[in-house]
Amino acid sequence: METATPAQHRTPRPRADALRNRERIVAAGREMFVEFGADAPLDEIARRAGVGNATLYRNFPDRHSLQREVVCSVMDRVSEQIELMLAETGDAFETLSRFVHMSAEERIGALCPMLSEAFDQSHPELVASRERVEALVEELMERARAAGQLRTDVAVGDLMVAVSQLTRPLPGIACLNIDRFVHRHLQLFLDGLRAPARSELPGTAATMEDLRQA
Structure with missing residues (x-):
């Protein structure tokens, strides 16, 4: 039986583009919350971040x-x-x-x-x-x-x-x-x-x- 190597147990690192998307969402969220308050529309945050709604919810499942x-x-x-x-x-x-x-x-x-x-x-x-x-x-x-x-x-x-x-x-x-x-x-x-x-x-x-x- 093969023994798993440490590398096989390691959690895959997020891709660079996925990290950039997350950072853009957070930056856009900060801008929108400043301008419109805590109830700023999430759809608009996704649009301002330049990502789709699915990408936003994949990173942040709720407000x-x-x-x-x-x-x-x-x-x-x-x-x-x-x-x-x-x-x-x-x-x-x-x-x-x-x-x-x-x-x-x-x-x-x-x-x-x-x-x-x-x-x-x-x-x-x-x-x-x-x-x-x-x-x-x-x-x-x-x-x-x-x-x-x-x-x-x-x-x-x-x-x-x-x-x-x-x-x-x-x-x-x-x-x-x-x-x-x-x-x-x-x-x-x-x-x-x-x-x-x-x-x-x-x-x-x-x-x-x-x-x-x-």
Whole structure:
């Protein structure tokens, strides 16, 4: 009897064109969810990606699986950028500011409407991506706090709420015209984070756990 070789047990690698199709679908999904919200038509996402509906559903059997992939891909890309920032030396608050402005470019606020009650927020891939980005943002804030540049009465939850709200475009192409104001308003917010604090904040600093329980 022939013994199977390790190569015969190996899962076949996806073809390059199949990987490109998947990447195009995720990119198109991100664009459509930003422009039209979580209920953007999947048929239109397939059309924008340049693939057939069958290809979309072969990769993502339902809306939630595509939404999860879009959310994870954005969070993973943000995490990679933060890791590069943390590897640099320089002004800690300036690094934190770069993250905030980069978040606007990634449109992370547009992801929030997809995290509805029907969305499986405990999916292992989503949890891993979320915990990674949260830990890295906390590290960015801790560096600025240790340098005496970040006010001490804010936590990572405060930052993420503000960034999510300020980078969330309203659904519809016409609303994208307000993008030119986003970085201006983010800078106003960042100035309010600088130490020494010019005011006393009401309530207590918000953690990410506080946000999940809200």
